[in-house]
Amino acid sequence: MVNMLRLPIRAFSSLPQLPKTSFEPGPYQGPTAEEISFIRQSNVTPILKPLYQKPLMLHQGHMQWLYDNKGKRYLDMFGGICTVSVGHCHPKITEAVINQFNKLGHVSSLYHHPKLFEYSKRLAEKMPGDLKVVYLLNSGSEANDLAILLARLYTGHTEILSLKNCYHGMSYQTMGLTSVGHYKYSVAPPTGFHTVMNPDVFRGPWGGSKCRDSPSQTSRECSCESEECKAGHEYISVLKNEFRSVVPAGKLAAFFAESIQGVGGTVQFPENYIKEAYRIVKENNGLFISDEVQTGFGRTGEHFWGFEGHGIIPDVVTMAKGIGNGFPLAAVVTTKEISEALTKAAHFNTFGGGPIASTIGLAVLDIIEEEKLQENSLSVGTYLLTELAKMKERTPYIGDVRGKGLMIGVEMVENNKNLTSIAPGKFSIFLEKCKDMGLLVGAGGYDKNVVRIKPPMCITREDADFTLSVMEKALKYID
Ligand SMILES: Cc1ncc(COP(=O)(O)O)c(C=O)c1O
Missing domain, CATH: 3.90.1150.10 (Aspartate Aminotransferase, domain 1)
Structure with a gap:
């Protein structure tokens, strides 16, 4: 002492x-x-x-x-x-959990219980466009695993792209997406995964003083005129080449991106990069999957979802962490059409959308709104x-x-x-x-x-x- x-x-x-x-x-x-x-x-x-x-x-x-x-x-x-989005042991969540536990702690989704439906509806209301179908799960890796499966089933294609320096989880498949060296094991990797150049305007070959959607820019020189971003164009032309070399023409299953890279060190992309990448993904008949595990639920301030800051509506959105304020809760949200691809066989998750998890999800959404x-x-x-x-x-x-x-x-x-x-x-x-x-x-x-x-x-x-x-x-x- x-x-x-x-x-x-x-x-x-x-x-x-x-x-x-x-x-x-x-x-x-x-x-x-x-x-x-x-x-x-x-x-x-x-x-x-x-x-x-x-x-x-x-x-x-x-x-x-x-x-x-x-x-x-x-x-x-x-x-x-x-992960703790609204505050440790937020009293409103504690009260909601106690009340729910006094009524019903767990039943599988073989039965109906109201909270799964109330929460799925509330979450869908927060999503733009046709993103209205929700599958509730327990972790970010699980959500990304399911998104990989959905994309392959829906498109009939196998190849999946993600950005270098991204982190999408540590299940065997998501290790194929994740691209940070110290999370790599020396084991045979899952097949069909490719990583492409990270459009990092601070460390990468191109970048300037106006590239990012942020109050803070790099100290690099910039000669771009108002709306143009030369760095963004360069990174997109690299992406086009990567498509040519690793994706069978027109046969992409999915492109994964975090809206801002989290584990990789809060790396932001040049402003139009994601929008352009989305366009190339569509040309190749793939799904664009936004990983909102870190950037969702209002964290980026301007928008509720990070992808909204890039001006796109993805085909699939995966979410975890802040969604449950520290409780294991995750979700995959997609369109009705894409969600049907999963019905080709049975798919089951014991805990996903259970009464306690859904109760917490509802309380988190309430608190984000009530406390602005x-x-x-x-x-x-x-x-x-x-x-x-x-x-x-x-x-x-x-x-x-x-x-x-x-x-x-x-x-x-x-x-x-x-x-x-x-x-x-x-x-x-x-x-x-x-x-x-x-x-x-x-x-x-x-x-x-x-x-x-x-x-x-x-x-x-x-x-x-x-x-x-x-x-x-x-x-x-x-x-
Ligand atoms: C962007 C992103 N996606 C997915 C994951 C994996 O989530 P989990 O650890 O819940 O499996 C993480 C975890 O840090 C993450 O940051």
């Missing part, structure tokens, strides 16, 4: 102060850190890898706050990896992005700031003149210092050098100011 009395007052007063809350957590009553460590080594899969050198033991949450076993409070700016969380994502997110872009100008360690709403990435580099990714040791010092000061942020990107900020959408401007102060202070420790 640190002797607080012997530390100089200055050490405390100069640290950023967490915004106040009236919430009081209960005491920690679980196993000790030593017991946890023993169980981890004896009984838990070795692939479970905590983010911090000394694992953080979290036992309680309330809205944007998390509490560790010693009662220390943290501002959660990572939201359980972009999409609007909050836009205003607090735009403020954070604008201030982070200014911070980039004050430090050599920030190479790029990007994103939309509360889907933000800060790419850290050794030196913003040559853009070498920051050394892993320095990046982990940054993360540790943020944590010590009460701020939780995530890591992403090929080199795991991108700070990922994807908090519950209930955060306030005060929380954003705290985040900025802590990050600025933590940067000093890596000097």
